[in-house]
Amino acid sequence: MAVTLKDVAELAGVSVKTVSNVVNGYAFVKADNRRRVEEALTATGYRPNLGARNLRRGRTGFIALVVPELSVPYFAELTGLVIGAAHQRDWNVLIEQTQGVRDLERATLASLGPHLIDGALVSPEALEEADFAELAPGVPMVVLGEHAVDVPFDRVAIDNVAAARAAVEHLIELGRTRIAVIGDNPRRGTAALRLAGYRAALAAAGLPQRGDLVAPASNYHRRDGAEAMRWLLDRADPPDAVFCFNDLLAVGALFAAAERGVRVPEEVAVVGFDGTEEAAYSLPSLTTIAPDKAAIAETAVDMIHRRSVAEAAPAAENVQTPFALLVRGSTRPGPPPP
Known part of the structure; x- marks a missing residue:
């Protein structure tokens, strides 16, 4: 039979209320009573009924995280950080991937309701502005990442235009003048923003905008980066630097x-985007734009929490988190990572 609060209370010689206070983390419990309860909890192997606890609190105990691909290192790393931040709020995380397909993104959001989750963190790739208005699930939702459409929900993102511009300005400062990009894709909102940052940096430096140095990518995997790089290197006047719209493209x-x-960085310098662990251990190690993924996860989960306890719905927030340019061997030769 399952151990109850009454069993623990009898063993500890305290009231059931005292045991409940210890289990729920209340501070105002006498030190001696807390010690006896904790020893009794260990001895009996008591496990709280999380379902019943959440029902009493008026919550499900779950939030959802919807991402395009868990196999992409950026989303894998972000998922781990979201789970950690959610556990600090006593939430478990239901994870769904959509492959960036609009119909799957729509269907996933439509399936989420307050009977299942207390909130959702969503990183969409293909959803359009009208989709968000139609698919509002009736639970707090935070959109992860910057996109070219307005949404009636909280959003947490970095400034993609500024981040891309910083990457290209770094290459310009190194004296590179034939700077290509890999990752042009009209289906991805972040691609348009990063392309805008690339073009802004070229314009500010008085460098020409060459269409033959803008390489498309149907997906953002290593294979796509390798194919695009081969295409660029086959140009009559190939690039002396390449800015890739994610780290996987850059590794390819x-x-x-x-x-x-072709020697990197001597003949062609390469910059990625995402600040993934893989980037630090490529050969040479990859210079990359690193979003503060921990800040994204913590801010987004905190937004869900604040909305879940608010008596009146606050106005939607748009929070920008920091990013950093991590300069490594793919643009400047240096020592390997530790």
């Missing part, structure tokens, strides 16, 4: 450069 670009015998 590094592979293609090595395959062709």
